[in-house]
Amino acid sequence: MSAVTQHLVSGERTVAQLAGLGVERGGVLLVHASMRAAGGDAGAMAKALRTALGPEGTLVVPSFTPENSDTSPSYLNRVRGLSDEARGAVRAAMPPFDRVVTPAPAMGRLAETVRLTPGAERSAHPQTSFTAIGPAAGKLLARHRPDCHLGEDSPLARLYEADARILLLGTGFDTCTAFHLAEYRLPAPPRRLYRCVVAPEGRRRWWEYEDVALDDGDFSVLGHAFEHAGTTGAVRTGPVGAARSRLVRLRAAVDFAVGWLGEHRTGGG
Numbered sequence: 001m002s003a004v005t006q007h008l009v010s011g012e013r014t015v016a017q018l019a020g021l022g023v024e025r026g027g028v029l030l031v032h033a034s035m036r037a038a039g040g041d042a043g044a045m046a047k048a049l050r051t052a053l054g055p056e057g058t059l060v061v062p063s064f065t066p067e068n069s070d071t072s073p074s075y076l077n078r079v080r081g082l083s084d085e086a087r088g089a090v091r092a093a094m095p096p097f098d099r100v101v102t103p104a105p106a107m108g109r110l111a112e113t114v115r116l117t118p119g120a121e122r123s124a125h126p127q128t129s130f131t132a133i134g135p136a137a138g139k140l141l142a143r144h145r146p147d148c149h150l151g152e153d154s155p156l157a158r159l160y161e162a163d164a165r166i167l168l169l170g171t172g173f174d175t176c177t178a179f180h181l182a183e184y185r186l187p188a189p190p191r192r193l194y195r196c197v198v199a200p201e202g203r204r205r206w207w208e209y210e211d212v213a214l215d216d217g218d219f220s221v222l223g224h225a226f227e228h229a230g231t232t233g234a235v236r237t238g239p240v241g242a243a244r245s246r247l248v249r250l251r252a253a254v255d256f257a258v259g260w261l262g263e264h265r266t267g268g269g
Contacts (some may be wrong), residue, residue, distance in 0.1 A: 011048050014040075014241055017265060018052035021167075021238045021247045025054035026138055030162040030250065031061050032177065033110040037170025038241035042109035044171075044231030046117065050133070058134025060159065061111040064175055069127055069196040070096050070206075074106065096199035097126035104129075107263040108204050110169070123155055126207070136162065147209040149194075151175060151184035164250045173223020178250050182257030186265075199259065205231050218264065226256045231264040 023029060031049065035042050049059050061236040066072035070091055079087045095102070099122045104111060111131070114120060120133040122153075123144035132140050132155075140162065145153035156178060165176055173179075183189055195206055227235045234252040238245060 003175065005015065011044055011051075013047065013164055014048035015051050017238065017240050018048065018167075020247065021240065022236050023049075023052045023165065023167065024057075025052070026056040027053060027166055028058045028134075028140070028159065028162045028163055029053060029060065030159055030167055030178070031059065031110065031114075031167045032059075032165070032171050032175040033108060033169035034171050034243065035109045037243040038245075039243070040241050042113040043162060045110055045216055046113045049167075053134065058132055058135075058136040058140065059114060060130055060140065060155070060164070060201040061114045062105055062107050063115050063122055063129045063131040065097055065104055065113060065127055065129065065196075067104055068094050068102070069096070071193065071195045072127070085224055094197045096197040096204045098123055098199065117267060125149065125154070126198050127194065128154070146207075147211055148212050149214060150180040151212060154181075156181040159250055160254055166246075166248040166250050166253065167240070168246040168248065169240050170245060172220055173226070173246075176218045176219055176223055176248070176253065178248075178253050179216070179219050179257045181262075182254050182261055183214060185254070185258045189213070218261075222257055222260050222264075225260055226253060229256060231256065239259055 013228055038045060044047050055058055066074040069075055074245050079090055104115060114133060115131040120131050120139055121137045122131045123129045123141040125144045125146055128149040130141060140155050140158045143153060146154055148154050150156050159182060164175065168176065192214045193208055193210055195208040198205060198207045234249045236247045
């Protein structure tokens, strides 16, 4: 079998796996992926996902950019132990967010591949943007308010309205961004300050804003509880590529998380 034929067979097998898992043509699919777990090429996986969704379907990925913030865990880890002068040098070298060109390396190879696909659109949030490709992309990404990471004025709320599915491709519930929408739906969730580099009208500056204090530290436990809650059809499991994967109903995940977080986080925090 030639390399080209092997590639085609592999692509067809992945499309069949996605369909068997429950990915529907014409649907909206938010994907969190580990290509290290799934194996193969990110471009081929993106093509398989779009084929499984069909021309009327829309593929969505996170394009988060913690690299341009000095309040993000990635920055704090990067500068831990550095002198004040060295920290200042790191901050000074941070490029401002530009939704056209700013990469999102922390989101993995598949997300970056989708972001760079001709025709893909990206929301405008300087830290938690999403990228989508497909006929619903514009509607899902519009009006992502810059002081709302993942709440009612973000693509997550539009995905909830669209009855989207989540594909955890070789990843666990600890990466399930949709659970953050539930944090916003708790009564009086705790809030904090965030800061990042932006360049409105081409002028670089630091921008500080207040938003819900996001915390994914208990998402693995939350996901385990959700998966075993017995909600019919809420979670389906199966292989995609070489990875054990889950297809999750986003609405069901968020609705369950609102109740679970309200019960398990003392005082909502």
